Amino acid sequence: MALTKLTKHIVSGATIVQVRYKDCSNLSTGNTGSTVWDTMTITPQYADSILEVRFQGICRQAMEGTGGNNDNSNNVEGNLHMFINGSNEYTINDAFSFADFGMPYGNTSTSNKGKAVNMFHRHLPGSTNLQTISMQITRSSNDGGSVTCQNGFLIAKEIAGGVLLGTPGNAKVN
C-alpha cells in the first residue's frame, strides 16, 4: 500500500485541543459593586493556544412602582464582565436594564423584567498556566431590590494556535 503524505487534509476538521463547560450557579444579590456570578478554570495545553470563551444567562428582576405621581425613580443598569486571572478581559455595559413605570393616583404594579445576556470573547493566555474565568456583574443601583442571575452556561474552547491567523494585516486578531 502506498503511503499517504500526512497533511492537514488527511484529517478533516480544525483542531480543538480541549473544551471545558459548566452550568453556572444561580446568583441573587443586592450588591451594586462587582459581584461574581460563577467561575471556571481551564489549563491550556499549549502556550500559543487561543481560548474562545462564550457565556450566556438570564438577569431578571421584579420591580414595583411606589405609586407616587411621576414615580420614575427606579432604574437599574447592569453590566456584564468577564475576568480572566483577575483582569477585566471584556465588559458589556448596559447588558441588562430594568425600570418601573410611574403609577399616578396611587396605583402600583409589579413588573417582571428579564433580559437574556450573552458574551463571546477570545483570549490569548500566552502560557500553560491555569486560567480562571470569572463572570461578574455590576449594577448602577439596587432600585427595586435584588437581581437574580440564572441559567448561566459558560464554555471555553482551547483552539490550537497557528491554525487561525485571522485577517492578514490586522494585528488585533493575529
Next chain:
Amino acid sequence: MALTKVTKHIVYGSVLVAHYGQDYANITTSSSSYVQWGEDTVLTPQYSDSHLEMVMTGSMYTSTNQNSSSHYGNAKFVVNGSDEYFLRGIIGAAQSIVGNHNHQNQTFGENNGRQNWFFQNFGSALYMCHVHAPGSTNAQNMQTFVMADSGGLSIVCSDGFFTVSEIAGEHYNLT
C-alpha cells in the same frame, strides 16, 4: 517502525466531526405550557465519546399589551425527550394599568378622568448554547421549546436558527 493508522485520535485534541443547521419558522404562543419552536434536528453521532454542541439564536418579543399579572418568556433545549437546558426569564412583561381619577370642578360639577398604561414591545435577542454528551452512537433528537410562564402573554419567537456540532471526544472538562 509499525505504521499507525491515521484516525481522529492520532491528532491530540478534538476535531469537528459533523455540523448541521436549520432555520426555525416563526411562531407565536401564549401557552403556559412549552410548545415546540421549529422542527426536530436529528443527528447520529459518529463516535460514542463525542459531544454535541447545540447553539440557537433568534429573538423573542411581545407586541401586545398585557391585561393582567406579570410574565416571563422561557425557552429550553430538549434532547431525546429529556430537558437539557433552560433559559427562564428571557423577556419580562408587566400588566397594563387603568387609572381612574376623580376631581371636582366647582362650577360644572364632577368630572372623571381616566388614563391607561399599556406595556408592550418587550423584546430580547436570544442566544442559547449547551453541550450534550450522548454517550452512544444512537440518533439524538434535539428540540427547542418556548413558553409564556403563567400564560396570557403573547410571545413572538422570530428568526430562529439552530446549529449542532459533533466534536470528537475525549478532551472535555479535563483540566
